[in-house]
Amino acid sequence: MLSKVVSTPPRCDTVAAGPITMRILVVEDEPRLLHNLAKALREEGYAVDTAENGEDGLFKAETYNYDAVVLDIMLPQLDGWGMLERLRKHKKTPVLMLTARDAHTDRVRGLDSGADDYLVKPFDLGELLARVRALIRRAAGQSRSNLQIGDVAIDTRNRTVTLAGQPVTLTAREYAILEYLALHRGEVVTRTDLYEHLFDESDDTLSNLLDVHIFSIRKKLGADLITTRRGQGYCIES
Numbered sequence: 001m002l003s004k005v006v007s008t009p010p011r012c013d014t015v016a017a018g019p020i021t022m023r024i025l026v027v028e029d030e031p032r033l034l035h036n037l038a039k040a041l042r043e044e045g046y047a048v049d050t051a052e053n054g055e056d057g058l059f060k061a062e063t064y065n066y067d068a069v070v071l072d073i074m075l076p077q078l079d080g081w082g083m084l085e086r087l088r089k090h091k092k093t094p095v096l097m098l099t100a101r102d103a104h105t106d107r108v109r110g111l112d113s114g115a116d117d118y119l120v121k122p123f124d125l126g127e128l129l130a131r132v133r134a135l136i137r138r139a140a141g142q143s144r145s146n147l148q149i150g151d152v153a154i155d156t157r158n159r160t161v162t163l164a165g166q167p168v169t170l171t172a173r174e175y176a177i178l179e180y181l182a183l184h185r186g187e188v189v190t191r192t193d194l195y196e197h198l199f200d201e202s203d204d205t206l207s208n209l210l211d212v213h214i215f216s217i218r219k220k221l222g223a224d225l226i227t228t229r230r231g232q233g234y235c236i237e238s
């Protein structure tokens with residue numbers, strides 16, 4: 001049982017901290033815990049989808065490309081083990097398992113089944129958030145929280161950006177797009193990818209706005225930072 005929702009750490013007010021960044025799925029059948037987890041993750045800036053049973057969770061995890069899944073083990077219909085096993089046949093989405101017991105066998109089984117990390121209930125919410133951040137960075141091949149692209153430095157922990165050492169104010173969406181492209185540096189990221197990762201299922205934002213955000217990022221951080229690959233998507237060169 002989660003004891004309390006920790007408050008969001010203070011943020012530098014010269015730089016926008018966004019309500020939207022990566023997209024996460026939380027699968028948990030206990031309503032209060034699910035609510036608290038989703039709330040805390042949203043406050044941290046993630047787009048969050050939820051599922052209350054393993055079947056629904058599996059459907060969503062197979063349908064969308066989440067940046068991470070927080071998965072409870074004891075679930076109705078299909079439990080966390082079953083869901084993970086089936087998901088791993090198709091996808092490598094980072095999964096953080098929530099186990100109710102600190103049983104050694106549970107941990108071993110979790111890691112054997114392809115879980116990337118696990119947390120024993122009751123857990124500290126701050127720790128969960130830190131592990132989710134670490135999972136996402138690891139999955140993107142980044143072990144550090146600072147990303148440097150030429151003169152542009154991105155601090156993914158504090159969600160701040162500097163250009164040649166000077167703070168630059170980005171909107172939430174601009175930051176989210178920049179961080180995602182930076183984490184996938186050297187790869188072409190399609191528009192569909194960006195939408196899937198940056199907007200959750202309750203978001204109906206019009207797709208053509210993406211160009212407006214990219215235009216604005218270039219204006220603030222330099223025209224050469226993000227390359228447009230016509231008909232393919234966007235790319236930050238490695």
Ligand code: CA
Nearest residue numbers: 029072074075
């Ligand atoms: Ca449960």
